[in-house]
Amino acid sequence: MQAGRDWPLFGAAAQPCSCAGAATGLAGWDLGTSTVTREGTLPFCSLTRHGTLPVCSPAWHGTLPVCSLTRHGTLPVCSLARHGTLPFCSLTREGAFLLPLCEVINTDPYYRFNDVAYRWISLDNWTYSRTFKTPFDIKKWQKVNLVFEGVDTVAQILLNNVTLGRTDNMFNRYSFDITSVIQEVNFVEVRFLSAISYAAEQSRCHKGHSIPPVCPPPVQKGECHVNFIRKEQCSFSWDWGPSFPTQGIWKDVRIEAYNHYHLIYFSTTPLFGNTQQWCLEVESIFDVVSSKPIAGLVTVNIPKLQTQQTFSVKLQPGEGSIVQLVNINKSATVEPWWPNGHGKQTGYNMTTTFTMEAGCQIEKFSKVYFRTVELVQEPIPGSPGLSFYFKINGRPIFIKGSNWIPADSFQDRVTYDTLRLLLKSAADANMNALRVWGGGVYEQDEFYDICDEIGIMIWQDFMFACALYPTDQNYLESVRAEVSHQVRRLKSHPSIILWSGNNENEAAIASNWFSIPYPDIGVYIEDYVTLYVKNIREIVLCEDKSRPFVVSSPTNGLESVKEGWLSRDPYDTHYGDTHFYDYSNDCWNWTMYPKTRFASEYGFQSWPSFSTIEKVSSPEDWSCTSNFSLHRQHHEGGNIQMLQEIGRHFKLPQCPDPVKQFKDMIYLTQVMQAQCIKTETEFYRFSQSEIINGEGHTMGALYWQLNDIWQAPSWASLEYGGKWKLLHYFAQNFFAPLLPVAYEDKGVLHIYGVSDLHEDHKVTLRVSVHAWSSLEPVCTLAKEGVTVKAQSAVPIYKESICDLLERCRNCTRTSCVITFCLVGEDGLQSPRNHYFLSSLKDAVGLEKTQLSASVSQQDDIYIFALQTTAIAPFVTLDVGSIKGRFSDNGFLMTEKKKMVAFYPWEPTSVEELESSLILTSLLDVV
Numbered sequence: 001m002q003a004g005r006d007w008p009l010f011g012a013a014a015q016p017c018s019c020a021g022a023a024t025g026l027a028g029w030d031l032g033t034s035t036v037t038r039e040g041t042l043p044f045c046s047l048t049r050h051g052t053l054p055v056c057s058p059a060w061h062g063t064l065p066v067c068s069l070t071r072h073g074t075l076p077v078c079s080l081a082r083h084g085t086l087p088f089c090s091l092t093r094e095g096a097f098l099l100p101l102c103e104v105i106n107t108d109p110y111y112r113f114n115d116v117a118y119r120w121i122s123l124d125n126w127t128y129s130r131t132f133k134t135p136f137d138i139k140k141w142q143k144v145n146l147v148f149e150g151v152d153t154v155a156q157i158l159l160n161n162v163t164l165g166r167t168d169n170m171f172n173r174y175s176f177d178i179t180s181v182i183q184e185v186n187f188v189e190v191r192f193l194s195a196i197s198y199a200a201e202q203s204r205c206h207k208g209h210s211i212p213p214v215c216p217p218p219v220q221k222g223e224c225h226v227n228f229i230r231k232e233q234c235s236f237s238w239d240w241g242p243s244f245p246t247q248g249i250w251k252d253v254r255i256e257a258y259n260h261y262h263l264i265y266f267s268t269t270p271l272f273g274n275t276q277q278w279c280l281e282v283e284s285i286f287d288v289v290s291s292k293p294i295a296g297l298v299t300v301n302i303p304k305l306q307t308q309q310t311f312s313v314k315l316q317p318g319e320g321s322i323v324q325l326v327n328i329n330k331s332a333t334v335e336p337w338w339p340n341g342h343g344k345q346t347g348y349n350m351t352t353t354f355t356m357e358a359g360c361q362i363e364k365f366s367k368v369y370f371r372t373v374e375l376v377q378e379p380i381p382g383s384p385g386l387s388f389y390f391k392i393n394g395r396p397i398f399i400k401g402s403n404w405i406p407a408d409s410f411q412d413r414v415t416y417d418t419l420r421l422l423l424k425s426a427a428d429a430n431m432n433a434l435r436v437w438g439g440g441v442y443e444q445d446e447f448y449d450i451c452d453e454i455g456i457m458i459w460q461d462f463m464f465a466c467a468l469y470p471t472d473q474n475y476l477e478s479v480r481a482e483v484s485h486q487v488r489r490l491k492s493h494p495s496i497i498l499w500s501g502n503n504e505n506e507a508a509i510a511s512n513w514f515s516i517p518y519p520d521i522g523v524y525i526e527d528y529v530t531l532y533v534k535n536i537r538e539i540v541l542c543e544d545k546s547r548p549f550v551v552s553s554p555t556n557g558l559e560s561v562k563e564g565w566l567s568r569d570p571y572d573t574h575y576g577d578t579h580f581y582d583y584s585n586d587c588w589n590w591t592m593y594p595k596t597r598f599a600s601e602y603g604f605q606s607w608p609s610f611s612t613i614e615k616v617s618s619p620e621d622w623s624c625t626s627n628f629s630l631h632r633q634h635h636e637g638g639n640i641q642m643l644q645e646i647g648r649h650f651k652l653p654q655c656p657d658p659v660k661q662f663k664d665m666i667y668l669t670q671v672m673q674a675q676c677i678k679t680e681t682e683f684y685r686f687s688q689s690e691i692i693n694g695e696g697h698t699m700g701a702l703y704w705q706l707n708d709i710w711q712a713p714s715w716a717s718l719e720y721g722g723k724w725k726l727l728h729y730f731a732q733n734f735f736a737p738l739l740p741v742a743y744e745d746k747g748v749l750h751i752y753g754v755s756d757l758h759e760d761h762k763v764t765l766r767v768s769v770h771a772w773s774s775l776e777p778v779c780t781l782a783k784e785g786v787t788v789k790a791q792s793a794v795p796i797y798k799e800s801i802c803d804l805l806e807r808c809r810n811c812t813r814t815s816c817v818i819t820f821c822l823v824g825e826d827g828l829q830s831p832r833n834h835y836f837l838s839s840l841k842d843a844v845g846l847e848k849t850q851l852s853a854s855v856s857q858q859d860d861i862y863i864f865a866l867q868t869t870a871i872a873p874f875v876t877l878d879v880g881s882i883k884g885r886f887s888d889n890g891f892l893m894t895e896k897k898k899m900v901a902f903y904p905w906e907p908t909s910v911e912e913l914e915s916s917l918i919l920t921s922l923l924d925v926v
């Protein structure tokens with residue numbers, strides 16, 4: 001049974017918004033007139049970087065001249081290893097001298113077994129300190145703050161031997177009033193307590209019921225009680241990552257000095273009103289030092305939209321916010337922000353000027369975007385349950401992408417370029433979304449800026465994962481501060497389309513992962529509701545009404561809410577999203593996958609390429625069973641599971657040379673991972689427009705996981721360093737906007753036309769059947785005039801495999817292979833797809849090929865002209881450590897010649913590429 005879907009085009013507004021007559025919107029502030037401000041006359045002015053004009057008069061606002069603390073201080077090991085010198089005046093360890101660090105300063109923390117060898121560093125308590133001169137005249141300022149954008153994690157902060165306060169949450173911003181403490185010359189100290197000891201202590205002191213899990217599985221070689229500390233959860237180890245419980249200052253530190261008032265947060269959120277008019281909610285949060293209210297004017301100007309509005313405001317003493325609703329000029333054409341593949345990511349420059357009493361002003365420059373988002377959960381004809389899909393600007397969008405984890409165990413190594421490379425790789429693989437997973441960090445501003453710019457939608461988890469969490473008062477207060485800080489910091493980004501309370505914690509309780517005795521479960525449910533619903537959700541809804549919130553992933557969405565926020569089965573395919581992992585069945589068999597509404601996690605492991613592993617290992621490590629190969633695998637049974645999956649369809653590597661066997665194994669794990677996730681993702685994509693036995697309308701496919709935190713086997717499609725695994729090349733194809741997908745059901749071959757395009761297209765389906773033994777097709781078929789409907793998946797071809805093979809004389813399941821593509825007008829073309837009729841280990845007629853390539857340069861790219869003497873499955877081009885990516889890789893070569901482009905990320909040359917090139921295809925495995 002099949003139910004077609006009729007999607008409305010750009011339609012109803014997501015957000016009710018009444019803009020009419022909203023001259024001034026105030027929250028907690030009175031109307032009135034204004035005062036004075038000026039900021040940032042000194043060097044290191046962070047204001048310009050964040051888009052605020054260094055303004056006219058009395059305020060100093062600059063990065064603390066101890067910026068070595070901020071930039072290089074995340075973890076002693078890391079910064080020492082990279083720079084070879086102490087990046088700050090002194091770093092001391094309690095009860096010890098610096099000397100021990102000398103042993104490690106020249107060694108990469110990721111090298112071989114260093115994650116375990118360096119454990120002592122995170123068990124110690126470290127102090128960062130330095131002396132600095134105050135770069136302004138203290139007497140001129142009413143208020144001076146020392147602001148830490150991020151402290152990782154538990155520390156006592158002192159200035160001139162006065163304790164300013166303590167920190168216990170890596171995700172909070174800490175601001176200390178140092179007006180009465182600052183001197184001309186100052187001594188600042190950040191005394192850290194080992195995160196491991198703190199977490200253990202918190203767990204010991206926790207009253208009442210235990211909060212599992214206590215420790216990670218031994219295979220992860222990690223630390224215990226991570227759920228007792230508000231710190232990157234995977235820093236105590238994960239099933240793809242090492243344990244590096246860092247201690248340090250991981251974000252900027254600065255001093256702010258000001259008179260009268262100071263702007264702390266500034267955000268803009270677009271709303272599309274019932275009146276079919278855009279408006280913008282502009283929120284400014286101030287600290288007002290004056291004892292009297294400060295009156296003034298706020299002018300918002302968006303020149304390109306011919307919009308300028310002025311509001312009179314009055315700021316009350318203390319901390320508070322003002323909200324202005326800016327109506328966008330009705331006669332201006334607003335180009336909305338669209339996700340990658342659906343349109344442009346237009347943004348508009350906006351200037352907000354605060355002209356307060358005494359004539360001084362703050363000017364804030366920002367980029368504003370207009371888009372609506374709805375999470376649609378409504379009944380579907382012919383199916384029990386509810387839909388679960390996103391509408392952007394009124395248009396239903398199939399979410400294609402992956403899950404994001406931290407790009408490094410040492411956040412200070414994650415540069416703008418690192419982020420850009422990874423995110424651009426996601427967009428280049430036709431992804432339109434990523435989920436920032438809840439066991440990592442809220443990413444830095446630049447991450448979201450890039451996503452805004454290239455159209456990557458973000459499903460943003462709050463940082464809770466795979467565990468239960470305490471709910472005592474201190475803990476909740478810390479979380480509350482974290483949530484409001486993060487929402488205020490991030491809500492202007494159009495890329496963020498959803499807030500989500502946690503990763504898998506609804507499932508953890510529902511499926512009783514931690515074997516809690518049944519009579520005790522109530523208290524854990526209560527904790528769950530307290531933390532995610534009564535605190536996190538409440539704050540999010542209050543801070544940001546412009547996007548949806550779900551409590552967990554996976555969840556049944558509204559059904560979970562109905563069942564008291566925790567569903568009996570959060571994996572129910574009729575509701576919400578699902579996570580699905582199965583390593584014991586045949587991953588080429590699509591019937592093993594859940595026909596879900598939204599697949600937010602699914603995956604298979606592989607090894608990163610040899611050139612990536614080589615950098616952190618020594619020759620004795622290069623075998624499948626070396627200590628190193630076992631050590632790096634953090635998922636119990638992972639190496640065996642990969643071999644089992646491979647063994648189903650390929651001959652296992654047998655080479656007596658352990659290094660060759662290791663390289664063959666790496667290659668096959670990547671081939672297997674790519675082929676498995678291709679099968680699963682194509683299943684989700686072709687299930688988008690149909691309901692079969694009550695299941696279907698799948699509207700999202702986010703595989704686990706996009707990137708790697710270090711060089712190790714994992715579910716990632718991008719290796720540490722950014723190199724594309726075969727899976728990522730496959731993703732580029734299986735996420736293509738126009739794609740033919742084949743699957744077999746009861747001996748019948750079905751081909752669907754899957755499209756994310758906004759219009760219907762008439763195309764030709766071209767099918768070729770090749771015998772494995774020949775580069776000439778046995779038979780071909782062209783079906784013309786096939787309509788592929790806009791944003792849907794429709795059946796376009798159907799034939800019994802027996803009939804097909806009979807038509808193509810002498811073909812059998814083991815001797816032939818099917819390839820197919822869609823070709824339309826004006827250059828419209830899908831990637832060529834393939835369907836294997838048998839396991840490749842049973843393929844008959846495959847011959848070992850001679851692959852060769854010649855390389856030439858064309859402007860900024862390099863062209864590899866590839867030749868084969870026989871059909872070659874999974875042809876792989878590898879240029880080792882030369883940074884860049886190919887236009888295609890891991891493909892089935894059924895033609896004598898193929899041109900492949902290489903896009904370098906760093907300067908290289910024809911000679912360098914030629915000498916590094918390794919060509920591999922399936923029959924090279926021995």
Ligand code: BMA
Nearest residue numbers: 239240466503504579601704
């Ligand atoms: C998921 C994730 C991660 C994990 C992955 C692979 O459930 O949420 O916790 O790394 O599975 O096991």
